[in-house]
Amino acid sequence: MKTINSEHHLDLTKEDEKVYSTLNLGPTHPATHGIFQNVLTMNGETIVSAEQTIGYIHRAFEKIAERRPYYQITTLTDRLNYCSSPLNNIGWHLAVEKLLGVETNKRIDYMRIIVMELARISDHLICNSVIGVDSGALTGFVYLFEEREKIYEIYEELCGARLTTNLGVVGGFDRDFSPIAIQKIRDLMNGLPKVLHEFENLLMRNRIFMDRTINVGAISADRALNYGFSGPCLRAAGVDYDVRVQEPYSSYNDFDFIVPIGQNGDTYDRFCVRQTELWESIKLVTNALDNLPEGKFNTEVPAFFMPPKEDVYSKMEPLISHFKMVMGEIDVPAKEIYKAVEGANGELGFYVVADGGRAPYRLHFRRPGFIYYQAFPEMITGASLSDAILTMSSMNVIAGELDA
């Protein structure tokens, strides 16, 4: 039997002779859930340092936007956080409305809340079930994916598309909610609580899941603020900043909802904050649908309002405005605005500098994921590789948003 040479053993623990190994996590790795790379320096199973490389799917949205008419930029926002496209679309429409000084009626606001909260639900469902997958529980993911599918069917009913929705127009919606869409939303809201309970039973008090997530990838409130965290990741660290409450838009102040916060800012807290937000979103959708006021589904914003098709074919004025809108010959005031909405993973901001021309002079997207993902190395240094993967999935980093 071979005995361990004690001298040799001592040598190995000497710091200066230690050889670290480099591990490439990504760019195409199932655990990164998107196209971005992490170069990890590993000491055995422990991470010594990490460096991210992003930009693999950079599509120059801000440059493209400088030539596109305002209504055509909606399709660019689809591709930011593609897990909750309608939220980005409506955020952009709200930004343009702020630029134009347009007020929408309550019906439009409530319809927007329904769509935005549905998008938030679908985003949180994905993120939380993926945390389950990365900790070894695939079951919950499969259950929740069925619910996400139902939300995508609702999108389909509302606008015809599923992933890159291009939903709504500046000033409201291009069509009203159909009875089928309303029925589908009602069915989902009736069925979702049961599934969510089942999912929570599976994970929330699960010993294995808790051991894998509590104190993993923790960040203090101070550091999170310093890094510019927003959304569930910031709230998990204990800061109750939610744009919906702080700067209410789209009549969010008509509704009563809770902004959940965590304590430790770890993976488990992020999971729980999202889970609670799901319940709040269900409440919001149900409330908005029950109290949906009568009214028009579109504000007639000059040069942004698409006239009904039959009028375009038969009347002069609608034909002219249709033509002007489609060609993008639109007058906007020359000023600059910043409009923020609460995206599914944080404060989604639009900084628009308009010079009065058909396209924005400068458009900057504040992408929450881009800003808080830079804290990742700090959060995983000293952790094990499997913890790093859990931390990443709990941060809800979406490659499309990261790279713009």
Added chain:
Amino acid sequence: MEYSILLQELKNKFENSILSVDETADIFTITIAVEAVKEMITFLKEQHNFIFLTDLCGIHYPEEDKELGVIYHLHNLVANKRIRLKTFVTKENPQVESLVSVFSGANWMERETFDFYGIDFVGHPNLIRILNVEYMDYYPMRKEYPLEDATRSDKDDRFFGR
């Protein structure tokens, strides 16, 4: 906290650095001299609770003397007040002090601004391109690089899978 009081305090402390004030914008906007950027933002953060750097981005006005600009959005989460700071530099000397020591989150935002506008953030620990490839030798968001002409006809669609 009122903006007028804040402005008075800023004027007392940085009297020569405040170039213009725009109170009609959606967010209270101050244009400041580039030398005062870091000092004023540190002052706003430490004395006036602007603890959240919402956004940092660049802009290019080719007709101006000082062509390149950096725009900061700060947020006081307690009083729920936002403030926008702007500073402008020339294309020849695009040096702006880095905020990384004040806000860790400024790191990538400054790298992005450097990547697209070529603004040199002095004191940045790792000022390299972030979204574009390393060997790119121009700053694509500047206005001298227009987008491709949409009406050009010399491209063969077959090569692009169309």
